[in-house]
Amino acid sequence: MLQEESDLALIIAQIVQKLKGSNLYTQLERQAWASLQRPEIKLESLKEDIKEFFKISGWEKKLQNAVYSELSVFPLPSHPAAPPEHLKEPLVYMRKAQGSWERRILKSLNSMCTELSIPLARKRPVGEQKELLNKWNEMGTDEPVLDLSLFRPVYAPKDFLEVLINLRNPNYENGDSHSFRTHLGLIQVPLKVKDIPELKEFFVELGLTAGQLGVDDSTQVPPELFENEHVRIGQKVLSEQDSAAAQQYIRQGSPTALRAELWALILNISSQPEDILYYEQLKTNVIQHDLLVDSLIYKDVKLTASNDDYYFVFEDYLYQVLLCFSRDTSVLGHFAYSSASPPKSYIRGKLGLEEYAVFYPPNGVIPFHGFSMYVAPLCFLYHEPSKLYQIFREMYVRFFFRLHSISSHPSGIVSLCLLFETLLQTYLPQLFYHLREIGAQPLRISFKWMVRAFSGYLATDQLLLLWDRILGYNSLEILAVLAAAVFAFRAVNLMEVTSLAAAEAVLADLSTLKVMPLLQIFLFATVT
């Protein structure tokens, strides 16, 4: 009891500390001072009156949302004496693996830089700055200054997969003997993952007895049964502006018309003038300086999103978001709870001198092949560049970063892979064994889906329903469950294939899948 109390006190102290530096704190202070003018605020009961005022005027709600937001992102309570590395990643071997992976990426980036004799960063000449400013809204039409064919993406998901396959816990000896406990999959680290009974409990709102958008809003079902009421509740949640309620609500899916606002509420994004100003500042940084990663971004957008049947329309928005993202140093904050660390670079000639070290790129995130697909679906919902930017940034520092860093977190990509393989092995053993025999390890096919959070593989409306649940449950585990559910769905065809290529072909096109029925069948309707 005492331990819990002191844990709680620690968390409260840390959140208060964090919020004190935020804009909200300044606003609350200002509001409190202004409220002194009001007649109902009396000197004798100053504290209570101001609290009451905050409650009525909606400021308490905003504070609640901010606290809730911190709690969602905040790592689990740790011992006060734990060093900061433990906050990033408690397991040493994971930290080491992440460190060596990062060194590899940086080496690759540096060698490309040397090969092409292009500086990591340079200041743009004034003429070029002017031109870029004019073309800001249509960067997609421009041929980039450098020949893009010279650039290779720094890495692709399959390179990352190879690293994960080779992860081993040096303290864990599996023994040579094979038993029914032997894990048949590619991931060979002993992390705890949920099994179906635990998933059923975790995802209880997706159960067969609860209404779902994505299932119960189909044309055959009369809207009076579920949809109308659900929309009404959604509107109420929005009018209350309660983050926690929105997060609970969205577990059953978000109506199309309310989704943009609901996501903004859950992520606690409100477009304040300061936010717009911040975005404009980033835009200025883009205009003034050219970074090597910009070319990587151009290449990625041209290769992936521009070729997509639906996202090609948003090409310009993608540049506007991603180029600014690379320069946003506030993103560095997420490295406190991510196992990754931002790559360091040194001012020319001062290698090794810490005073001349800078993070490169400024936000510490090196984009890989497919990175722009994290942004593309958001263009469907947000049309104002600074809001689109904020939403993407928040989605990245809460969720997406876990998909390409090595950690033991339950939503980290390693756990997701292990969860996927364990589910498949436990509940579809025959299929797993068959695929393994023909050299088609299931993870080799599903890895790319999970790394991209299925963006570009599912139809957009289905993807948005899936991402609703990511926000609702504040976890990425649903990606692994969906991947397993897809295999279960196509099991009959997969049992007949005899090669990896054929298996890939069966699973090449996911655009017709309906995610919610698949998840429901897999979790709740299969005999276990």
Next chain:
Amino acid sequence: MNTLMDVLHHRPGWVEVKDEGEWDFYWCDVSWLRENFDHTYMDEHVRISHFRNHYELTRKNYMVKNLKRFRKQLEREAGKLEAAKCDFFPKTFEMPCEYHLFVEEFRKNPGITWIMKPVARSQGKGIFLFRRLKDIMDWKKDTRSSDDQKDDIPVESYVAQRYIENPYLIGGRKFDLRVYVLVMSYMPLRAWLYRDGFARFSNTRFTLNSIDDQYVHLTNVAVQKTSPDYHPKKGCKWMLQRFRQYLASKHGPEAVETLFSDMDNIFIRSLQSVQKVIISDKHCFELYGYDILIDQDLKPWLLEVNASPSLTASSQEDYELKTSLLEDTLHVVDMEARLTGREKRVGGFDLMWNDGPVSREDGAHDLSGMGNFVTNTHLGCVNDRKKQLRQLFRSLQGQKKTPN
């Protein structure tokens, strides 16, 4: 990818007729029609894919005339409000015969942009924008002396139309919608609306600064294909379902319902305006491709109606759309005489007008709030045609078996 040939060849029981053999069905082109229709005898059951004088609807100058006349008639009969429902066509003047009327309108609205379109060409050919009268001097009537007129080459018929300067943009790009309407007869008027269609995007960002850049303003795929930025992989099309979802997430379902209901209005009124003019031969049916432009206030405008919408597929998705469209067209034409004639839906087609408005079965409440009839159209909605066709034909078979 020839969709038409594939669909016809795959249809059970259909055989292609070579040379001069007798045929029961002809998907003809308009030039054949022009030369042969009048002296071709057709048995009762024979079907042909065009109406004799379809150009009343599909040639821009005739369509404008018919619409103007219809509008006047509506105003006389039902008042200004009703007539205003025909204001979906941007102000248009035939050139050169209406040149002076055009100049009057031109002077009333200084500085706006106009678009010149050849009356009879397609695929965006010959179209240009202008703001100054001197750009269209060739169409000025009665300025040449009688001596000159003998030597002059006759000027091609064009229409000058008010250019919609505030189109709805997605991703900064202009687009228009291609919608398919199947007319089985004009007297009485029976028309079907296909649920699928697509939005065609211009490859470049929209701006009024460069009216010379036809790639910006013209969204036909044929024109886009010649643009230097065109990458065939892109295809630059969105299925209507995607477009409808996008709008719904941005403006809410009610606004979208209103927009689509306004589009229904365009289809029906445009057909009504030529109803009495078109020779309604029972052998004829026609599949029209409507081009609609949406402006920033979510008002739909009719750009034109095509009697021979392109049936070539630009991608796999496009191929599937067009083959389904053609299959369902043949189902509705019903050479096999399977339908009862009382169907409200066949595959992806919904019966939109049957000598009067057609209601939705479930009597859904009216979302648009305008007191309008909730029509039986589902443009941009789910198209589960295969399932519907299975159910339809199964029940038809069942009906045939029970003697009555």
